[in-house]
Amino acid sequence: MGEQKSLLEVSDLRVSYGRIEAVRTLSLKVGAGEFVGVIGSNGAGKSSTMRAIAGSVPPSGGRIEFKGADVTSLPSYEKVARGIAMVPEGRMIFGNQTVRDNLLLGAYTRIGHDKAGVAEDMERALSLFPRLRERLEQLGASLSGGEQQMLAIARGLLSRPKLLVIDELSLGLAPKIIEQIFPILIDLNRQGLAVLLVEQMASYALAVTQRTYVMENGSILLEGPSQELATDRRVLDAYLGRRH
Amino acid sequence: MEQILQFVLSGLSQGGIYALVAIGYYMMWAATKAANFTHGDIFMLGAVSTVILAGLGIPLPLAMPLAILLSAAAGALIERVAVRPFNQGPSSVGWMLTTIAIGLMMESAFTATYGPLGKPLYSPLAQSPIRISGTGIYPQELLIPVVAIAIMLALEIFYQRTIVGRAMLAVAANRIAAGLMGINVNRISMIAYAMAAGIGALAGILLAPVAEASPAMGALIGLKAFVIAIVAGMSSARGVVFVALAYGVLEKMIEGFISTGARNAIGFGVMILLLLIFPNGIFGKREVVKV
Amino acid sequence: MKPHHQFWLILILGFAGLYLFRELGPTNYAIGVLTRCMILAIVAVGLNLLIGQAGLVSLGQAALYGIGAYVAAWLTLRADVPFLPAVVSGVVAAGLMGAALAYPSVRVRGVYLAVITIAFGLVFQNVLVEWVPVTGGTLGLTGIPRGEVFGVRLTRQIYFWVAAGSLAASFNIVYALTYSRYGRAMRATAQSENAASALGIDVARTRMFAFVVSASLAGLAGALYTFLNLFVNYETFTFFQSVSFLLMVIFGGIGTLLGPLVGAGILTYVPELFQDFREWQVFFYGAMLAAVMFLMPRGIVGTISKLAVWLTARPQTRDAKPWPSPAALPVTMVGGHVEGTVVAEIKRFTIRFGGLTAVNEASMSIKAGTVHGLIGPNGAGKSSLLNLMSGFYQPTSGTMQFLGAPTAGIASSHLARRGLARTFQNTELFGDMTVLENVLVGLHCQYKATLAETILRLPRFFTEERAMVGEATQLLELVGLTDYADELARNLPFGHQRRLEIARALALRPKLLLLDEPAAGLTHGEIEQLKELVQTLTAQGIAVVLVEHHVDMVMSLSHEVTVLDYGQVIASGEPAAVQYDPKVIEAYFGTGDLLVPASENERPPVVAGSA
Numbered sequence A: 001m002g003e004q005k006s007l008l009e010v011s012d013l014r015v016s017y018g019r020i021e022a023v024r025t026l027s028l029k030v031g032a033g034e035f036v037g038v039i040g041s042n043g044a045g046k047s048s049t050m051r052a053i054a055g056s057v058p059p060s061g062g063r064i065e066f067k068g069a070d071v072t073s074l075p076s077y078e079k080v081a082r083g084i085a086m087v088p089e090g091r092m093i094f095g096n097q098t099v100r101d102n103l104l105l106g107a108y109t110r111i112g113h114d115k116a117g118v119a120e121d122m123e124r125a126l127s128l129f130p131r132l133r134e135r136l137e138q139l140g141a142s143l144s145g146g147e148q149q150m151l152a153i154a155r156g157l158l159s160r161p162k163l164l165v166i167d168e169l170s171l172g173l174a175p176k177i178i179e180q181i182f183p184i185l186i187d188l189n190r191q192g193l194a195v196l197l198v199e200q201m202a203s204y205a206l207a208v209t210q211r212t213y214v215m216e217n218g219s220i221l222l223e224g225p226s227q228e229l230a231t232d233r234r235v236l237d238a239y240l241g242r243r244h
Numbered sequence B: 001m002e003q004i005l006q007f008v009l010s011g012l013s014q015g016g017i018y019a020l021v022a023i024g025y026y027m028m029w030a031a032t033k034a035a036n037f038t039h040g041d042i043f044m045l046g047a048v049s050t051v052i053l054a055g056l057g058i059p060l061p062l063a064m065p066l067a068i069l070l071s072a073a074a075g076a077l078i079e080r081v082a083v084r085p086f087n088q089g090p091s092s093v094g095w096m097l098t099t100i101a102i103g104l105m106m107e108s109a110f111t112a113t114y115g116p117l118g119k120p121l122y123s124p125l126a127q128s129p130i131r132i133s134g135t136g137i138y139p140q141e142l143l144i145p146v147v148a149i150a151i152m153l154a155l156e157i158f159y160q161r162t163i164v165g166r167a168m169l170a171v172a173a174n175r176i177a178a179g180l181m182g183i184n185v186n187r188i189s190m191i192a193y194a195m196a197a198g199i200g201a202l203a204g205i206l207l208a209p210v211a212e213a214s215p216a217m218g219a220l221i222g223l224k225a226f227v228i229a230i231v232a233g234m235s236s237a238r239g240v241v242f243v244a245l246a247y248g249v250l251e252k253m254i255e256g257f258i259s260t261g262a263r264n265a266i267g268f269g270v271m272i273l274l275l276l277i278f279p280n281g282i283f284g285k286r287e288v289v290k291v
Numbered sequence C: 001m002k003p004h005h006q007f008w009l010i011l012i013l014g015f016a017g018l019y020l021f022r023e024l025g026p027t028n029y030a031i032g033v034l035t036r037c038m039i040l041a042i043v044a045v046g047l048n049l050l051i052g053q054a055g056l057v058s059l060g061q062a063a064l065y066g067i068g069a070y071v072a073a074w075l076t077l078r079a080d081v082p083f084l085p086a087v088v089s090g091v092v093a094a095g096l097m098g099a100a101l102a103y104p105s106v107r108v109r110g111v112y113l114a115v116i117t118i119a120f121g122l123v124f125q126n127v128l129v130e131w132v133p134v135t136g137g138t139l140g141l142t143g144i145p146r147g148e149v150f151g152v153r154l155t156r157q158i159y160f161w162v163a164a165g166s167l168a169a170s171f172n173i174v175y176a177l178t179y180s181r182y183g184r185a186m187r188a189t190a191q192s193e194n195a196a197s198a199l200g201i202d203v204a205r206t207r208m209f210a211f212v213v214s215a216s217l218a219g220l221a222g223a224l225y226t227f228l229n230l231f232v233n234y235e236t237f238t239f240f241q242s243v244s245f246l247l248m249v250i251f252g253g254i255g256t257l258l259g260p261l262v263g264a265g266i267l268t269y270v271p272e273l274f275q276d277f278r279e280w281q282v283f284f285y286g287a288m289l290a291a292v293m294f295l296m297p298r299g300i301v302g303t304i305s306k307l308a309v310w311l312t313a314r315p316q317t318r319d320a321k322p323w324p325s326p327a328a329l330p331v332t333m334v335g336g337h338v339e340g341t342v343v344a345e346i347k348r349f350t351i352r353f354g355g356l357t358a359v360n361e362a363s364m365s366i367k368a369g370t371v372h373g374l375i376g377p378n379g380a381g382k383s384s385l386l387n388l389m390s391g392f393y394q395p396t397s398g399t400m401q402f403l404g405a406p407t408a409g410i411a412s413s414h415l416a417r418r419g420l421a422r423t424f425q426n427t428e429l430f431g432d433m434t435v436l437e438n439v440l441v442g443l444h445c446q447y448k449a450t451l452a453e454t455i456l457r458l459p460r461f462f463t464e465e466r467a468m469v470g471e472a473t474q475l476l477e478l479v480g481l482t483d484y485a486d487e488l489a490r491n492l493p494f495g496h497q498r499r500l501e502i503a504r505a506l507a508l509r510p511k512l513l514l515l516d517e518p519a520a521g522l523t524h525g526e527i528e529q530l531k532e533l534v535q536t537l538t539a540q541g542i543a544v545v546l547v548e549h550h551v552d553m554v555m556s557l558s559h560e561v562t563v564l565d566y567g568q569v570i571a572s573g574e575p576a577a578v579q580y581d582p583k584v585i586e587a588y589f590g591t592g593d594l595l596v597p598a599s600e601n602e603r604p605p606v607v608a609g610s611a
Helices: A046-054 A076-082 A099-106 A115-128 A130-134 A145-157 A175-190 A202-208 A233-240 B002-032 B040-055 B060-086 B094-113 B139-161 B163-173 B175-180 B185-211 B217-232 B237-257 B262-277 C003-023 C028-053 C061-079 C083-105 C111-130 C156-178 C181-191 C193-198 C203-229 C239-252 C259-295 C299-312 C382-389 C412-418 C435-442 C451-455 C459-478 C494-506 C524-539 C551-557 C575-579 C582-589 C605-610
Strands: A008-017 A020-030 A035-039 A061-066 A084-087 A163-167 A194-198 A211-216 A219-225 B130-132 B135-137 C342-353 C356-367 C371-375 C397-402 C420-422 C512-516 C543-547 C560-565 C568-573
Touching: A008 A046, A020 A035, A020 A046, A020 A061, A020 A219, A035 A046, A035 A175, A035 A202, A046 A084, A046 A163, A046 A194, A076 A084, A076 B175, A084 A145, A099 A115, A099 A145, A099 B163, A115 A130, A115 A145, A115 A175, A130 A145, A145 A163, A145 A175, A175 A194, A175 A202, A219 A233, B002 B040, B002 B060, B002 B130, B002 B135, B002 B139, B002 B163, B002 B185, B002 B217, B002 B237, B040 B060, B040 B094, B040 B185, B040 B217, B060 B094, B060 B185, B094 B217, B094 C239, B094 C259, B139 B163, B139 B185, B139 B237, B163 B175, B163 B185, B175 B185, B185 B217, B217 B237, B217 B262, B217 C111, B237 B262, B262 C111, C003 C028, C003 C156, C028 C061, C028 C156, C028 C181, C028 C203, C028 C239, C028 C259, C061 C083, C061 C111, C061 C203, C061 C239, C083 C111, C083 C203, C111 C239, C156 C181, C156 C203, C156 C451, C181 C193, C181 C203, C181 C435, C181 C451, C193 C203, C193 C412, C239 C259, C239 C299, C259 C299, C342 C382, C356 C371, C356 C382, C356 C543, C356 C560, C356 C568, C371 C382, C371 C551, C382 C512, C382 C543, C412 C420, C420 C494, C435 C459, C435 C494, C451 C459, C459 C494, C494 C512, C494 C524, C524 C543, C524 C551, C543 C551, C551 C575, C560 C575, C560 C582, C568 C575, C568 C582
Parallel strands: A035 A194, A035 A211, A084 A163, A163 A194, C371 C543, C371 C560, C420 C512, C512 C543
Antiparallel strands: A008 A020, A008 A061, A211 A219, B130 B135, C342 C356, C342 C397, C560 C568
């Protein structure tokens, strides 16, 4: 990144629910086209951080800048329009609507003025995830967990984001499925999409991302290139509580 | 046999009115998990304002859409002022009280200015009844359930084929996820209230030629429609319309075979019983308790 | 001001005011209006219990009021029943009706209950008009004689004091219930159904009780109204009247002692002023309701008292004491150390939600005086298993024995009473109750004093309440929170909330304690203290099941660890063995080999491995 301004810059972020502070003074950056991971144990505040970035919970302090503009307290629908898409924890597929309708909802912000572009992106998303093409007219609820995750990612792509935030990609998925999805994310990233990935399965996150943040107790514990962190004993200790 | 046909037809007519009002409750509930409690007064507003506008010399084909637009605006306003600020959290009931307050004010303001008595609205379909074995029924009355079903089908197309309709379903299913799609959840809620109000007003306009438009006409119908929507389970327009039509027929049967006086007592009794058997409504889905 | 000071002050000032009013030589009309006001206040006081304590809204209170009125009127007119039995019958009839109405509705909350009560109100009015032989139809029942008690004829002058006495009695009942375990249970169910039932409170019964009390008081008021008005007719018991009862409570201030009295006063006298507005009267009623909702959602008394608190509050510094302090362990929990006996035995527990199998054939054996760790990655089914054990979910298949008895089909509240306590992942405290009250709710099932003893506040009520407060205070001392006893639970810092939840669970005097991520959000220091507390508890023979993401905590505390993945037990045994089990490492980290540096190859190892 160097002198270049980051795509996303979060500084001193705080998120609280009532008097409970889930995130305390957290700072992180994502450069344009970068693939960044956030790992850490459950309850470390990862999801709260992502929700604040995507605008589904208001931060109680700090600042979020996107493409150089202050977007700290914007509601989620405005952030989508500016280029932040989120694949939420638990996927949140609209189960009573078809796969096609789910995808069209992903394009909600542009469908009014860019029908051709949406059709084109739809085609691209379906060729990334051929399984979805087979199930285009099925209800979202009838998909398997892996297919739902694919749909959630495809749906996120349809807003043509600059930054894709993915919260807990592997949650409840079998390793085989996870290993099908990751290469697609890597491809998307190579095509210029910045990805911020929250992942509990540290090995996956460390393997696919360029840079990783390790969170604990609502703030950043460690930060560095993923390859280096992968050999850092502190990461493993944070997980399994091994003593040196 | 013909007597039963008569009950069924007039029951469907009555049920069509319930259906149109209950659809509104369903739409509002789906979007916000709240509703304009006195939606029946919007139904009244549609009928009464059409009569008033017609009285001002505005031709009916213009007065009716104007009244519907006016009611839709009132619905949107109620969402913004009386529901949204009082619907924070799943167990809040503030919206119930604020909308009851507004309903009381509307009803009494019209009683004071328009007068408590009903006034008829002209309709070419309410001039000469069709004879069915001794008793008659106006074509207007037969029109009502047809409109109700047509509106239901139109709504289904709206939900499945338009982006605003899809967004409304998305908001109903998960407000947070809808926001993440770029949907302005509050605006969609407001549109849902406006549409509900427009449909409710239409019901009032349809009923006015056969039952007169009065300020008190909406209160009981509104409550019945709410009960109907709840018994149906607030889960789909189709379910709501089905229960509403059935309830209308049930009422006419009670009137015909027992007595007019027993109508509400037995009708509501049946509804309370149904809710006892189906605590989540007949077509409702059981919500999994999250611990 | 303490509640019991408020209570006596209101009672004394109230009667002094009434006495003064009579000394001023008011007209018969004025006496009548005030009597009616006091009768309406009885309904409001009862409704305040329902809304303010149990969190349930009724819009059919006028019908219950009407049942009391019509039953008393009919008995007097048609069966020559004297005043007292007629009034009592009115109360009982309304109470029974309330029970019948509450039974289907307590399971549904909020708007459903409101709609059912409205429907009931409309049915009632319909019956009044149509059932002419009994109710007199639209004319109603007329010619009711004035009541007579022990040979004294209840003239308007005397009846004034009858109404005042009845209001005072009702006020006392509601006050006594509010500040006893009954009121606490109601508030608890209103604030968190889950936590309430985890503490042994039968939520449906508690709600039904609140409904019956408020219905009975409405019936009392109705019966009294009959002997004031001397005729009854359907026009008095409308939906509009139900709204005004609700308005009285909201106007005065939901949940306050004085509120419903103030509300009833205002809403009796203000319409008298509004009479000049004639047809606009209802309009102003609506406007008033709207104005209150917008400007003073807490009502008059609620807003003023909040202001007073705000003005007089001095910044207080409170300190959490070091914890745990094992010396403070209540005697009720000391001993019973029988380490090793099996407390709970789970066999092949399975639960499916739709197509998803959240827990799949999981078996565990939990022994007294030990910590049983339960770990696994996010979504592995740990919380579902905990919910199965505590009776919040019923298993699709599989069984559990708790203290030697099967738990199939037994509600969570009953398991709690048998000694199964739990905490919640997202602390479920009763936020609007004080810290001490939270623990007292936990002691709910230990109370022995009867309802009558509570309402009459007989000696046993007081001694028992004192003993319970003592035990609760000890539990607070155990977790170092005595300083915060009178603070609202939601104002506690997060770490203290976790501690309070544990103290509250301990109030059940449990044999088995399920802790659902108790360390989440705690600092390292707090985690060490938590570990010490858990050890203190197991030393007394309590079995602890610990679900936790802080694996080091689980490993250092547990005697045995069970690891879940995709709902299945993938490893079980001593911590040291489980920790290095390759299956466990894989479950947590995935299949990618973490310790091997990512290769220079562009494809990361995890992907390469699958190709």
